Structures are given as C-alpha cells and as structure tokens.
Amino acid sequence: MASTPTPGSDTTTSDTTGTPDDARRTHQPTRSRENTRLRLLEAAEKVFVAKGFGATRVDDLVNEAGFTRGAFYSNFDSIEQVFFDMFERMCQERIDVSLAVLDEFPDNVDPRIAITEAFDRLEVLSDNWYVILQELHLMSVRVPGARDRLNYHRDVFGPQAQVIIAGFLKKFGRTANVPLGQLTEAVVALYLNTIVLRLMNGVDYNGIEDSRRMIGEIAMRFSDPL
Secondary structure (H helix, E strand, O other): OOOOOOOOOOOOOOOOOOOHHHHHHHHHHHHHHHHHHHHHHHHHHHHHHHHOOOOOOHHHHHHHHOOOHHHHHOOOOOHHHHHHHHHHHHHHHHHHHHHHHHHHOOOOOOHHHHHHHHHHHHHHHHHHHHHHHHHHHHHHHHOOOHHHHHHHHHHHHHHHHHHHHHHHHHHOOEEEOOOHHHHHHHHHHHHHHHHHHHHHHOOOOHHHHHHHHHHHHHHHHOEEEO
C-alpha cells in the first residue's frame, strides 16, 4: 500500500533539474571532442608542412595525432576541411599575438622600433604558416573551390591586419596617408620577404635585418602625424 504524501513533501518521481555530476557528464564528451579536434589540427600542421597537401592522407594525420580514422571523421569531413580549418587557426593565432604586442609598447617608443619588434615576435610563429600559405596558393590553382576559400581567408583576415596596422599608427599618434589596405599589403609583403630570406639563407643572413627595418620605415613614410 502506497503511503500518502504529507503536506509540503515532494511528490515528483524524478528530479528534472539534474545534478552537478549530470552536468559534468554532459560537458565531458564536448571537451573530449574539442581536445581531439585540437590535437588533429596540431598534427595536421606538422604533417602538411612536411609532406604537402597533395601527399597527405588521413592515416598520416591520425598517426601523428595518435588517433584512429574514426576520430578524424568524427571531426572533419575531408582532408581539405582539416587543411582550411588548420590554416584559419594559424592565422588567428598570429592576429592574437599582434594585438597582444600592440598593447605592450609604451606610447613614447619610436614607432619604427615597435613595428619592427612586433613583426620579430611573429617571425617565431611564421615558418610553418608561410609554408602552409604557399600550399594554399598552389591549391587555389589546382583544387576546385580552393580559390574561393583563399579569397574567404583574405576577406576575413585582411581587415583584421588593417586594424592592427591602424592601431600601431594610432598608438604613436599617426595615421596612414595612403589607403590603409595598400599600406597593409606593403607591410605584409616585406614581412613575408623577411621569412623567405630566413628560410632560404638562415637566421644570420644580413639582408634579414634590412628587410625588418624597412617594415618600420615604410609604415612611417606612408603615414602622417595626427
């Protein structure tokens, strides 16, 4: 015989609010999948740099990451997707570093020195990124749809790069005297040239320092005091 509930007692048969343990169980699979995806992206950077896009297979990626093919296909639909997502992650890392560096310099530093040092910081992260960028350029010629993705990356990260250049100039009381997009392209071109010089000739090559200094000189030449 069932007992009669007393006034104020809980008559529900189950607790629908959940417990902390329930919440932890819900979040654990999500965190695990995010960690798996991150490790695959990190492995992809190593593999694509070493082998190139055309020679890379799913097994190469999962072996480097220490996962199975099932883990790959739980996170990505194709090698193309992991390549594009990896490149987007690498670009965002460099944007984040640039923004952080911008905040570090006091206002009374010579802008040429600040801009040059900022790009020096990025160079540490840039060897793999440059190789992947060239892979993406080749893909845009060879792989259907890759050109659209390259243009998408330019549309997303190009304006962010302009914001960083404008932020550096504004921090030191200057503003571009040419279209900001053109100034950004010139600065980025010199930055890429510095990477190429180091990759081709080694870190002690004299031309590297000249190229670095020219980044700051270009920024000053094509900007005016506010």
